[in-house]
Amino acid sequence: MKLLFISVIIILVLWGKFPLASCSIGDRSSIYLNCLHRCVKENCTNDGENFKSKAAQKQDLSCKLLRWSCDEECRYQCMWFTVQKFQAAGEGTPKFHGRWPFIRVMGIQEPAAAFASMLNLAANAFMYRKIRRQFPMSKIHAMPIVALWHGYLMVCMNAWVWSTIFHMRDNAFTEFMDYACALSMVMGLFVAGIIRVCYKRTKLMVVLLLIPLSYFVSHVRYLYGGVVDYDYNMTLNVLFGAIGVVVWLCLSWTQYCRGRAYAPRMLYFLTLSMAAVVLELLDFPPRLGWDAHALWHLTTSPLPLLFYRYVLDDLHFLQTQELESFAYKLT
Structure with missing residues (x-):
């Protein structure tokens, strides 16, 4: 928990360190x-x-x-x-408004990134069907955490819908929706980690989430202002994502040490996700229509299959714990 608070402080310090600029x-x-x-x-x-x-x-x-x-x-x-x-003039390829130039196809502004976003949407939708079948919302009364994963999947699918739309047609509104929804997905993973760590410890959970969620609201208001610095926005996403990784890494490592066979899936997911982020940080110009950002989306598309396998196994574990606790109370 100390590491989590330190990470939040880092965000507070870095918040004002990035200049706001939309030109290239x-x-x-x-x-x-x-x-x-x-x-x-x-x-x-x-x-x-x-x-x-x-x-x-x-x-x-x-x-x-x-x-x-x-x-x-x-x-x-x-x-x-x-x-x-x-x-x-031998000066290379310049950026425009913080982004690389792309050749549009059939009116689609960034076809490669739009296609990769659709793959991510399909992967999340596929796993949502699995979770909905095994843990429908009717189980909420017995296991409130089921609502968390239904909600998180809806957040992710919504984010990938807007990512697809934004890469098809970039304008002020689609840019705002893409950036805001992408941050909601990053923050969603962080929030889900805190809720899972603080399972049945509501007061501690509220304290840990208060400041980060306030920053989320503040950043969405900044995005709505219409003047967006792409590098600044990406840095904030990476910082919040890094804290989420720390939370899930601590949780899954603890589970692994306690002998839960499904825990390595989360460790693999975190490792592959961090490796994929390198593509976003490289930021090279498009090659055959694929830039670093589009390739990043492409490499993340199979990762939901691994992540939600972990979620399903963890839900089955919690369900077993609930049943054992119930049986204990009756004896």
Whole structure:
């Protein structure tokens, strides 16, 4: 528990250490800004949302269906014009608004990341069916912790839905939903760990969760403000994720030392998850449409199968404990 409090203090210290910025070298460059100004002036109406009649005829059907505005079309075209100029000058591939440039497919902005997000959604949905069959919500009265895992799975599936939507179409609202829901998934794992550690110790659980949940609300409000620093947001997710890993590592190691055969599954899950995070931290430009972020999503897609196998076995263990306790009280 001391390690947990130390980790929370680290978050408090680091909270104000990261500058808020949404610009990158690509969208700050005069090449991009001049191109964008000229493109919007020639092709868009005053609000930037609608096309002038001739420009509208040039937009393909898939982009029309996904509602790419005139301003967004200009940003996309000028992004690649700027990339070509940077590469011709030997300056590499620049970022735009904190992210790498991607070639869209059928109007989908980041096809590789969208596909990988769908795989993660499918894995969580598959395991939700298993948990729902073996531990339906009707068992909540006997085992309240069942509600935790039903709720956590809903949080995860919701997060992967918005991750898919965001990578298909990046705008202010989908960005906010993706970042907020991703943090809810990270925080959900941390909260689930605290609840499992403090099983039947409600007061201690509330004390441990009060500050982190307050930070979650504060960060969601920051995301809603619309000016998001990608690196800052990722760092916060990594910090909260690291604390969650510590909590689950301590719990599963204790279970392993007590001879519970299912505990290594959690240890494997944590090890593989931490190894996968390296891809997100590397942050290299796209290769054949796959950047570090998309590959990270791809590598995490099978991990829910391992994690929820542990959850199911742990629920069966708790169920056995409850039955033994009940039988003891009757004797």
